[in-house]
Amino acid sequence: MNLNNCPYDETLIDAENYSGGSFLLSCSACGAEWEMHNSLVRRITEPDREAAAVARSNADLVRSMASA
Numbered sequence: 001m002n003l004n005n006c007p008y009d010e011t012l013i014d015a016e017n018y019s020g021g022s023f024l025l026s027c028s029a030c031g032a033e034w035e036m037h038n039s040l041v042r043r044i045t046e047p048d049r050e051a052a053a054v055a056r057s058n059a060d061l062v063r064s065m066a067s068a
């Protein structure tokens with residue numbers, strides 16, 4: 001599992017260093033959070049589906065404007 005972008009809304013994910021070699025990954029758009037240890041990723045907070053849908057449609061809008 002490669003978590004550079006949120007799987008729900010494609011927002012770039014923030015990574016925060018935990019102690020002990022773990023990372024806390026969080027999406028600023030939908031609020032989903034994951035804990036990563038070695039190569040294991042575990043979701044610890046459910047995304048806000050509505051916020052994810054809004055962020056996704058905004059990203060689509062930006063893309064369509066950029067290609068226009």
Ligand SMILES: [Zn+2]
Binds near residue numbers: 006008032
């Ligand atoms: Zn997200």
